[in-house]
Amino acid sequence: MASCRGGGSAVARQSKYPEEFRRQAAALVLDSGRTIRDVGRELGVNHETLRNWVDRMRQERDGGRPSDWPLTSGPSWCLAASGRPAGAGEGDLEKSRGLLRTRDGAVNRADIYRFIDAEKTTYPVRLLCRLLGVGHSAFYQWLRAGRQRAADRQRHDEQRVEVTRQAWSEHRGVYGARRLTAELHERGHRWNRKAVARLMRLAGIEGAHRRRRGKPCRKTASTATAPDLVQRQFHATAPNRLWVADISYLRAWEGFLYLAVVIDAYSRRVVGWAMADHLRTELILDAVGMAIQHRRPARDQLIHHSDRGTQYTSFEFGRTLRSCGVLASMGSVADCYDNAMAETFFATLKTELVYTRAWPSRHELEMEVFSYIEGFYNPRRRHSRLGNVSPDTYEKIHRKSLTHIEVSGR
Secondary structure, three states: OOOOOOOOOOOOOOOOOOHHHHHHHHHHHHHHOOOHHHHHHHHOOOHHHHHHHHHHHHHHHOOOOOOOOOOOOOOOOOOOOOOOOOOOOOOOHHHHHHHHOOOOOOOOHHHHHHHHHHHOOOOOHHHHHHHHOOOHHHHHHHHHHOHHHHHHHHHHHHHHHHHHHHHHHHOOOOOOHHHHHHHHHHOOOOOOHHHHHHHHHHHOOOOOOOOOOOOOOOOOOOOOOOOOOOOOOOOOOOOOOEEEEEEEEEEEOOEEEEEEEEEEOOOOEEEEEEEEOOOOHHHHHHHHHHHHHHHOOOOOOEEEEEOOOOOOOOHHHHHHHHHOOEEEEEOOOOOHHHHHHHHHHHHHHHHHOHHHOOOOOHHHHHHHHHHHHHHHHOOOOOEHHHOOEOHHHHHHHHHHHHHHHHHHHO
């Protein structure tokens, strides 16, 4: 169980990885068909360590239980305070621009110019250019430049398209032109955003974008059980000063999977999470318990902000926060803007993962959500608010700056 740190008291050294993290990592290897080295590389775990977790999980599934595997079926970090575990367009010359289109709808401009060059003795060049949607001046420029120069440019574009497609694929196919430009800059390709957008169009790829939603609920006046200490100012000067939390449901054919998260407002890092097929208070206790065990925040210096869901207003959860020296903060009822940072994370998760395909079972969706958070979102996904670096990288920069200040002050 995670213990809350008191002022000046020593904290016992615990495992770097929480039990639920180890279980999910082992299940990801056993149930997804991926290799231990592949999963270990994605999650940043030594492959021998991951192999031991897989062996324990395999032995447990076969009916045994390793001596060093926790005896409880629930997460081990539950707090002590919780006490729980064609047709119409025929004959239209304007629509004849699709004459030279390939099967996938792409248009090769060099082929259009070659077609005009071959037919210019039969039809006027200006007429052909107008019908095929190209400028006659561009056509004559192409003639002057020569076919070899056009072929060189096309070959160069094909090489850049392949580099762009590879970078896009390595980040789950969710990056748009802006984040992909930052990724390519880091790889040494100094292409601007418009050039990257053009290459994406040539490659036939696009970033994940959110679905259009209805209007947000209007704010209703009511008295919160805890004051709103944030007032929509989701800014923190250092880690472990402001955490935001929320719950969302993820749809699978088998039923809903409920996800509770705790996010550090300084770096946008998901510091705690829990998944279950229910909405009981244990779900958020597991999430905040993981965050406290992993981050070890100082007493009376951290604000935990959430909405006024029944789980967060429960006596049990309030007692847990008070016992750990965490200040509770709650927004108003039915106002999504009062917890906008957590809502933004769920919108990103659903856009880039959940809505991309159908999920037959909760277990399959649970494994992919775990892989997305711990293998992509925290260590690799770029955030525009963080200067286009990942949450983990942003916190490393913060720690280096503190070390530099301490060394300079000596």
